[in-house]
Amino acid sequence: VQLQASGGGLVQAGGSLRLSCAASGRTVSSYAMGWLRQAPGKEREFVNAISWSGRSTFYTASVKGRFTISRDNAKNTVYLQMNSLKFEDTAVYYCAARFSHAEYLEQRSIDYDYWGQGTLVTVSS
Numbered sequence: 001v002q003l004q005a006s007g008g009g010l011v012q013a014g015g016s017l018r019l020s021c022a023a024s025g026r027t028v029s030s031y032a033m034g035w036l037r038q039a040p041g042k043e044r045e046f047v048n049a050i051s052w053s054g055r056s057t058f059y060t061a062s063v064k065g066r067f068t069i070s071r072d073n074a075k076n077t078v079y080l081q082m083n084s085l086k087f088e089d090t091a092v093y094y095c096a097a098r099f100s101h102a103e104y105l106e107q108r109s110i111d112y113d114y115w116g117q118g119t120l121v122t123v124s125s
Contacts, residue, residue: 001025001114005095008119011085015123019080021095021116029073032100034112035080037091037121046107047093050078056103063089087125092118 007019021033034049048059048069057069068081078095096112106112 001028001031001097003095003097003114003116005093005116005119007080008093008121010122010124013085013087013123013125015085016081016083017085017121019082019093019095019119019121021078021080023076023078023097027073028076028078028097030099030101031097031114032102032105033069033071033078034096034098034105034107035069035078035093036096036109036112037089037093038118039088039091042091044094044109046109048080049105049107051103051105052101053103056105058105058107060107082121085121085123087123090121090123092120094118 035047038044050069066084071078095116097114098112
């Protein structure tokens with residue numbers, strides 16, 4: 001599975017961005033999909049994830065109510081809608097895939113099998 005993240009950029013605090021993660025090589029309809037991010041000088045952290053079916057989602061507390069993950073299995077694409085962006089959301093955002101038919105969602109980086117190259121989101125204060 002190859003993952004291509006896009007949609008990052010520079011935005012003012014309070015603004016919005018929509019990231020996309022397009023998969024190729026095989027369908028990701030049997031994969032849980034996640035977004036993780038890494039800010040400068042910090043470790044990679046979990047942002048959110050969505051189950052293979054789309055029925056389950058999980059968000060880290062700092063983005064709950066502001067970010068929304070969704071998927072379109074027909075387009076083999078996962079989306080991350082980010083609203084009310086804050087300076088501390090500045091990071092490289094990575095999409096990741098984990099082969100799983102479970103509704104439970106993993107949060108650790110090591111639990112994901114495939115990674116995209118990352119897209120930079122910069123929020124100016």
